[in-house]
Amino acid sequence: MSTKTRRVTWGGKIMGAEMRAKCTREAARKAIRDANRAEAEAWSLRLEGYGGPAQPSPTIGQCLNGGLGRLEVECNRCKTRVSLPPDAIRRPRETPLWKLEASLKCRSCRKGRHAPPVHMIKLTETREITPYKWVHPDEDR
Numbered sequence: 001m002s003t004k005t006r007r008v009t010w011g012g013k014i015m016g017a018e019m020r021a022k023c024t025r026e027a028a029r030k031a032i033r034d035a036n037r038a039e040a041e042a043w044s045l046r047l048e049g050y051g052g053p054a055q056p057s058p059t060i061g062q063c064l065n066g067g068l069g070r071l072e073v074e075c076n077r078c079k080t081r082v083s084l085p086p087d088a089i090r091r092p093r094e095t096p097l098w099k100l101e102a103s104l105k106c107r108s109c110r111k112g113r114h115a116p117p118v119h120m121i122k123l124t125e126t127r128e129i130t131p132y133k134w135v136h137p138d139e140d141r
């Protein structure tokens with residue numbers, strides 16, 4: 001078999017297989033994204049509708065991957081609501097969302113090291129309310 005014939009015979013097969021691999025890879029990524037979104041939405045609805053439980057929750061990475069990149073939280077004292085991107089809080093992407101709640105503090109209610117607790121409301125795609133103006137959890141250290 002000449003080199004040319006070999007190219008013709010195998011070239012198409014290889015290209016086809018590579019294309020199938022690429023498509024499958026993309027489909028798998030999309031499936032994961034869809035699953036992450038569904039999971040994040042379910043959690044968000046449970047939280048907003050029933051007020052919890054917040055545990056277990058999806059992780060920061062799952063929310064971002066699913067396209068729900070904003071977490072809305074409310075101060076238990078002054079009822080101020082803010083929306084923040086969960087990745088603005090420097091935590092590993094594997095961190096479940098419920099773990100963030102304890103690190104968030106309302107700037108206007110904070111007195112020294114003490115701040116009233118906040119609770120999470122829901123996840124949104126984009127910012128619907130006030131941008132994040134809260135005390136960054138890392139400021140305390």
Ligand SMILES: [Zn+2]
Binds near residue numbers: 077107109
């Ligand atoms: Zn407050």
